[in-house]
Amino acid sequence: MLATDENILARAEDWRKAGKGVAIATVTETWGSAPRPVGSHLVIDEDGHFLGSVSGGCVEGEVVSEAMDTIADGKPRILEFGVADEAAWRVGLSCGGRIRVYVEKVV
Amino acid sequence: MRFDVLAAMNGERAARRACVLVTEMPGGDQRFVKAADLASDPLAEILEASLRTGKSGMVEHEGRSYFLTVQAPPARLIVIGAVHITQALAPMARVAGFDLTIIDPRTAFATLERFPDVTLIADWPQEIIPTLGLDRYTAVACFTHDPKIDDPGIEAALSAECFYVGALGSRKTHGNRVQRLKEKGFSDEQIARIKAPIGVDIGAVSPAEIAVSVLAEIVLSLRKKPLRADAPQRAGAAA
Structure with missing residues (x-):
């Protein structure tokens, strides 16, 4: 079943209620052909479980790892991914688009 | 957060x-x-x-x-009348992302054979609609031509400020409908929100074409107009 935005944020609430550290990643801007629209969410818990998506699966791994840092230090992060990036060979977007993702902790 | x-x-x-x-x-x-x-x-x-x-x-x-x-709450569509147009509209509405509910008290029309995989309620709109919680993110389209069935849906949709209220019927049918709504105390402004004759004027003839014109009108109302639509209704219609 596809996860809708509805059950993505509901899951974040459930995880937090269960006492887990939780972060929410949100696509805030896109350029070119980006796979997921602005406003799409990926939610992550402290154990690395995640639900939702911010891309077609290309950069989720990197976002999850940054989210773990945000859960640890409480600081929001703004991440940018695109083919022009230094990290492109590692976690670039094969579609050629560029996205900006905001990662924040649920406190 | x-x-x-x-x-x-x-x-x-x-x-x-x-x-x-x-x-x-x-x-x-x-x-x-x-x-x-x-x-x-x-x-x-x-x-x-x-x-x-x-x-x-x-x-x-x-x-x-x-x-x-x-x-924003996901847009949903409530159709009164499990008629031929509705059979064409149901799969189109699903593809377009609308959460669809069909209501028709006539059990000969409201059958699972005619409407597989759809929320279909074989009961009177006046019984069912209060339980659905109509709102500004709901569209209501009435297709039965029968005032006993259509009118309760139209009245509830106007009262709830649904973003789309459409009713099938000729200009004469609609004239009679307007008269009944006025007698029930609905204002001219409220009544003017009803899309009747229903549908964007694309010259639709077949039930499927009328379904296209109605779905287009619903999308137009959702995306292009203020939700408290006060714009005068456009001329032209499908049926």
Whole structure:
């Protein structure tokens, strides 16, 4: 079943209620052909479980790892991914688009 | 994001009420604005525009940048009348992303064979509609031609300010309908919101073509018009 935005944020609430550290990643801007629209969410818990998506699966791994840092230090992060990036060979977007993702902790 | 804000957003969504989370960028200061409180927010105009389109995005205001997480309830469509047009409309509405409910008390029409995989309720609209919680993110289309069945749906949709209220029928049929609604106390302004004859004028003839014209009109009402549509209704119709 596809996860809708509805059950993505509901899951974040459930995880937090269960006492887990939780972060929410949100696509805030896109350029070119980006796979997921602005406003799409990926939610992550402290154990690395995640639900939702911010891309077609290309950069989720990197976002999850940054989210773990945000859960640890409480600081929001703004991440940018695109083919022009230094990290492109590692976690670039094969579609050629560029996205900006905001990662924040649920406190 | 504060946990109470997250819980409130989930609560608003479950209750089918719109809201916006405003996050200042890059700082991250946040405030949560319910649709009912929009008017008093410093970004009122911007927030209202964003709710109309239902799209999240970055906005600028007085030299500051904000990200708006816009949470509008998913649009849904309630169809009164399990008729031939509805059979064509049901799969189209699903593809277009509308949550569809069909109501028809006539059990010969409301059968699972005719409507597989759809929420189909074989009962009177006046019994069912109060349980559905109509709102500004609901469209109501009435296809039976029968006042006993259509009118309760139209009346409930007007009262709930549904973003779309359409009713099949000739101009004469609609004239009689207008008379009945006036006698029930509906204002001219409310009555003018009814799309009748129903559908965008694409010269539709077959039930499937009429379904296309109605679905197009619903999308138009959702995306291009204020939700409290006060624009005069356009001329032209499908049926």
